[in-house]
Amino acid sequence: MNAVKKYLGIVWIALAIAIAYFSIGIFGGKLTSGKQDDLVFGIIIFFILLPMVVTGLTIFGWYAVTDEYEED
Template identity: 70%
Template structure:
């Protein structure tokens, strides 16, 4: 089970990197398109959703790799 947790930790960290690349590559054009609707959408994606999603996935992956979930709190 610990090997599965470590493997999933690596997958979560890679998924965080993929999400950050996808958001920067795809939604990066929204900030410079010149339309106000695209600008508001780009700001929401970049400054609110992107940090939440990437930090959550990365932190969860880090905890899986460092065996944080193995401790018993009895």
Template identity: 70%
Template structure:
């Protein structure tokens, strides 16, 4: 199970990079350069508010999964309170 978590961590990182690319090239810059007031506001919201939240969350979640932060180690006494008898 831990191996699957690490592989899926790389998937989440790749997904974060894909969302970043799509968000900037399709949703962000064309809206900023269209010249319409409504598109300008939408482009600013996408690039400066939504993309950092989504990409940062996906990337950090994937990075932590890839580094093994979500693994449960049964032999470690520190984690004994997570294991129920």
């Protein structure tokens, strides 16, 4: 079971990197579109939600890789 946790931790970290990469590509265009609606939406997603999601997935994956969830 510990091996599964470690592999899934790596999956969570890889998922965080993939989300960051694709979100920058998708929502980066919203910041430069020139429309006010797109700009507000892009700022909220890009500067508020994206860092929270990527940080949460990375920390969760790191804890799984380093056996923080292991029972004593």
